[in-house]
Amino acid sequence: MSEDAVRLIPADEGSWRLEAYLRRGGYEAARKAVMSMAPADVITEVRKAGLRGRGGAGFPAGLKWSFVPQGGAGPKYLCVNADEGEPGTFKDRAILVRNPHQLIEGMTIAAFGVGIRKAFIYVRGEYGRIAGRLREAIAEAEDEGFLGGGIFGSGFDLEVIVHLGAGAYICGEETALLESIEGRRGQPRLKPPFPAVVGLFRAPTAINNVETLANVPLIIGRGADWFLGRGLPKDGGTRLFGVSGAVRRPGLYELPMGTQLRTIIEIHAGGPPEGVAIKAVIPGGLSAPALRPDELDVTMDFDALARAGSMLGSAGIIVIGDKIPILDVLKVMARFYAHESCGQCTPCRIGTSWIHKTVMRIGEGQGRASDLDHILRLADGMKGRTLCPMGDAAALPVQALVTKFRDELEKAVAR
Amino acid sequence: MSYAPSAAAVKKIDGIIAPYPEKSAALLPVLRVVQDELGCVPPEAETWVAAKLGIQPIRIREVLSFYTMFRRRPAGKTIIQVCRNLSCTLAGAEDIIGFLKERLHVGPDGTTPDGRITLVTVECLGHCDHSPCLQIDGIDHGPVTRDGVAALLEELRAHE
Numbered sequence: 062m063s064e065d066a067v068r069l070i071p072a073d074e075g076s077w078r079l080e081a082y083l084r085r086g087g088y089e090a091a092r093k094a095v096m097s098m099a100p101a102d103v104i105t106e107v108r109k110a111g112l113r114g115r116g117g118a119g120f121p122a123g124l125k126w127s128f129v130p131q132g133g134a135g136p137k138y139l140c141v142n143a144d145e146g147e148p149g150t151f152k153d154r155a156i157l158v159r160n161p162h163q164l165i166e167g168m169t170i171a172a173f174g175v176g177i178r179k180a181f182i183y184v185r186g187e188y189g190r191i192a193g194r195l196r197e198a199i200a201e202a203e204d205e206g207f208l209g210g211g212i213f214g215s216g217f218d219l220e221v222i223v224h225l226g227a228g229a230y231i232c233g234e235e236t237a238l239l240e241s242i243e244g245r246r247g248q249p250r251l252k253p254p255f256p257a258v259v260g261l262f263r264a265p266t267a268i269n270n271v272e273t274l275a276n277v278p279l280i281i282g283r284g285a286d287w288f289l290g291r292g293l294p295k296d297g298g299t300r301l302f303g304v305s306g307a308v309r310r311p312g313l314y315e316l317p318m319g320t321q322l323r324t325i326i327e328i329h330a331g332g333p334p335e336g337v338a339i340k341a342v343i344p345g346g347l348s349a350p351a352l353r354p355d356e357l358d359v360t361m362d363f364d365a366l367a368r369a370g371s372m373l374g375s376a377g378i379i380v381i382g383d384k385i386p387i388l389d390v391l392k393v394m395a396r397f398y399a400h401e402s403c404g405q406c407t408p409c410r411i412g413t414s415w416i417h418k419t420v421m422r423i424g425e426g427q428g429r430a431s432d433l434d435h436i437l438r439l440a441d442g443m444k445g446r447t448l449c450p451m452g453d454a455a456a457l458p459v460q461a462l463v464t465k466f467r468d469e470l471e472k473a474v475a476r
Numbered sequence: 477m478s479y480a481p482s483a484a485a486v487k488k489i490d491g492i493i494a495p496y497p498e499k500s501a502a503l504l505p506v507l508r509v510v511q512d513e514l515g516c517v518p519p520e521a522e523t524w525v526a527a528k529l530g531i532q533p534i535r536i537r538e539v540l541s542f543y544t545m546f547r548r549r550p551a552g553k554t555i556i557q558v559c560r561n562l563s564c565t566l567a568g569a570e571d572i573i574g575f576l577k578e579r580l581h582v583g584p585d586g587t588t589p590d591g592r593i594t595l596v597t598v599e600c601l602g603h604c605d606h607s608p609c610l611q612i613d614g615i616d617h618g619p620v621t622r623d624g625v626a627a628l629l630e631e632l633r634a635h636e
């Protein structure tokens with residue numbers, strides 16, 4: 062089999078076109094699922110494959126689907142999270158641009174397994190032009206009977222709607238995403254009830270990231286064991302590692318789950334440019350706590366990074382070179398979360414804004430001796446005290462920078 | 477002052493609304509059509525959209541003020557969005573922003589006096605392997621340099 066057939070980002074020319082996807086064996090897995098499998102077996106196979114959510118949280122996808130009630134007369138929905146907003150992340154963009162049909166096929170299989178007939182793809186507003194290509198791919202799939210009414214001549218239907226966001230980081234949080242599809246501000250909902258039970262338009266809803274769903278055809282087509290063989294025993298498949306910042310070859314690298322972080326940076330991305338040393342690495346999007354240069358011998362999988370006090374998150378690796386003051390990094394981080402807090406929960410709304418103001422004060426040379434402890438206290442006050450994970454997502458990376466680069470920051474305060 | 481979109485826009489809006497189980501859910505995409513036609517979503521358009529979707533006008537204002545891509549006031553003919561999140565900052569985004577401000581004689585979120593160009597700084601555009609990056613009317617560019625940006629500005633001028 063050609064390696065391109067099992068890659069999320071194929072190298073072949075015109076890889077996004079339907080005929081190219083069919084040459085790679087596209088839609089065979091969906092045909093197999095719809096024509097010859099029981100829906101429950103689809104979910105079982107994905108559970109066996111250890112497919113963990115690629116959006117950031119790493120929740121097992123098959124398990125998530127199993128929470129959606131079986132049967133029932135009312136509608137159920139599938140929502141695809143293509144609101145790729147985590148800074149340092151550009152993997153879903155690549156799937157949408159280079160392999161949209163694999164996402165569509167994954168959606169078809171997921172919808173068949175869970176018993177869903179209507180799906181929404183929530184694409185961030187900034188990817189408006191990319192959404193155009195996705196719409197073309199959907200139309201192609203409908204023309205060929207891979208989507209729409211009576212898929213593969215069976216009695217299974219799936220309608221897909223592309224819904225564009227309009228610029229709000231928080232809409233990547235799954236319940237905020239639901240609010241946004243319903244035409245409201247993206248303010249997260251209280252859980253429980255979880256979306257699997259009460260989701261979009263109050264109906265049971267499965268929500269999955271683009272990369273997660275794009276892996277599903279591989280699992281159904283080649284089996285859970287094959288998929289596990291591509292990654293780790295409990296964390297199957299490959300991962301799209303995005304590398305940006307101080308490296309010679311920034312880019313997207315599709316490698317087995319559990320590849321060493323140092324290998325990705327030094328070998329695949331070519332290491333830092335001449336004369337630059339690594340000061341810090343953010344391993345999984347801006348919200349993942351930074352690692353020091355002596356902490357890079359860690360495998361890139363959900364459990365190993367959690368043990369290292371960080372997270373795999375979106376696998377967007379940002380390499381920070383030694384010429385960059387950590388205060389500059391902190392400024393960007395603090396501004397970002399203060400700007401993106403939806404404002405619903407006081408600890409996040411006030412905490413992100415006070416952290417930002419304190420960091421800016423240090424930047425202006427007005428820092429006070431107590432400022433760093435003040436920032437740590439504010440971050441503590443946010444953790445676990447908000448409706449959605451954004452409170453933690455804003456607090457943890459700030460705390461990591463302040464704790465791990467305290468000496469450098471102390472000097473900035475004293476300046 | 478009342479507002480009614482063009483017949484083409486109304487047709488487009490009806491097509492957008494159709495597949496949603498609840499009309500009001502089409503609010504974001506409908507506002508996008510209105511903004512594409514008018515350059516922004518003025519108060520009179522809020523009223524029209526509210527009536528069209530059968531919701532209170534306040535719902536429109538809530539949404540407009542939440543999402544950064546919606547504008548309630550007119551912007552320039554061309555919108556340049558420059559990313560200033562971490563990957564782009566590490567690659568020199570602040571220098572690019574400074575250069576654009578100097579060339580266009582505007583601050584961030586400012587429009588040139590001739591109404592041609594609005595400069596906006598934004599958070600991550602998801603193009604970090606091409607940092608520093610920017611979008612001009614939705615088209616991605618990156619990695620950009622000062623010279624590259626100057627060439628893009630020339631191109632904009634030439635296209636007028």
